[in-house]
Amino acid sequence: MSETMMAAVQEGRGVQIREVARPVPGPREILTRNHAASLNRADLGMAAGHAHGAAGGAGSLIGLEWAGEVVATGAEVTRFRVGDRVMCGGLGGYAQYGKVDERRAMALPSSGMGWQEAATLTIALRTMHDALRLNGGLKAGESVLILGASSGVGLMGLQIARLLSASVVLGSSTTQEKRGRLAEFGATGTVDTSAPDWSAQVLDATGGRGVDLVVDMLSGPGTNETMRATAITGRIVNVGRLAGARAEFDFDLHALRRIRYIGVTFRTRSDDEVGGIISAVERDLGPALAEGKLRLPIDRVLPLSSAQEALDEMKANRHFGKIVLDCS
Known part of the structure; x- marks a missing residue:
């Protein structure tokens, strides 16, 4: 096995494909091709x-999600063996190669699943199961709104909400064409958040309740409008800040509707915490x-060589679902 590999490396305001040292797995890490x-x-x-x-800046390797075959394991690894097919x-x-703590990886759920499909799943699964079930406390028969539903993570959220027996599953997008496709992934209705009073659409879909x-x-x-769309004693799980990290917040509205406002991120979670979420995903969603x-x-x-082009495509927001790099 070569001691080097090709990888996308942060440089300036973008990435370059370079030859770099192949990673060496630590005690609880796996190395994947x-x-x-x-x-x-x-x-x-x-x-x-x-x-x-802890990562970032010039020289950093890019990419949070991939699928591959285990080619080496650390001395303390127990979940995987060389030859296992994993998504990370x-x-x-x-x-061309990646290393990751074994607690942040999942076995491919079926022998027929291809590499490209597997590469799209891990982050969406763990993010949305954590948001809907573990933090959101979703119960059968409740109603759900996914804001930003046309993204890969959002589309997975629609599907998981239906799988968990939500009664109403609404998804938002500012693009009519994308809203038109949300029903394919479980949405029972859609919301156009480009409208200034879009919470009225949610109230109409829920009999005025939210x-x-x-x-x-x-x-x-849009956060105050989100609270207007939320039922009294409802919950909001703050997963992302695509529309902005700071804005005016109506504390009176928050109190009047007695909303539980929950913030989540994976950036401050330990390997053990992520491992616990992965285990919950495997338990609750594995059969599906x-x-x-x-x-x-x-x-x-x-191709991997077009990583910067792929990033430019995502930034332009013209895609629906996932953009994938072939690293083979």
Whole structure:
């Protein structure tokens, strides 16, 4: 096995494909021969030189999600063996090889699943199961709104909400064409958040009550409108800040509606915490995954050498679902 590999490396305001040292797994890490990597919004910040957790800046390897075959294991690894097919969430996925703590990896759920499909799943599964079930406390029969539903993570959220027997599952997008496709992934209705009073659409869909649970990947200036769309004693789980990290917050509205406002991120979670979430995903969603009931559309596949082009495509926001890099 060569001691070097090709990988996307942060440089200036973008990435370059370079030959770098192949990673060496630590005691609880696995080394994978990567076959495919999937793009995520956080990759844009890393590619621009912004830190993600402890990583970031010039020379950093890019990519939070990939799928591949285990080719080496650390001395303390117990979950996987050489030859296992895995999908991973870590750092440095846009590369021919990747290393990750075993607690942040999952076995491919079926023998028939391809590398490209597997590369799209890990982050969406753990993010949305954590938001809907572990933090959102979703119960059968409750109503859900996914803000930013046309993203890969959002599309997975719609599917998981239906799998967990939500009665109403609403998804938002500002693009009519994308809203038109949300029903394919479990949405019972859609919301156009470009309208200034879009909460009225949610109230109409819920008999004036509002939704029990909002998974918010937008935040920003629309937060007060989100609270107006939330039922009294409902919950909002703040997953992302795509519309802005700061905005005016109506504390009186928050109190009047007695909303539980919950913030989540994976950037400050330990390997043990992430491992616990992965175990919950495998327990609750494993059968549906194995049966192909949870999936994400792949908008396009580009070679690893076109990593910067792929990032530019994601930044332009013209895609629906996931953009994937072929790392083979």
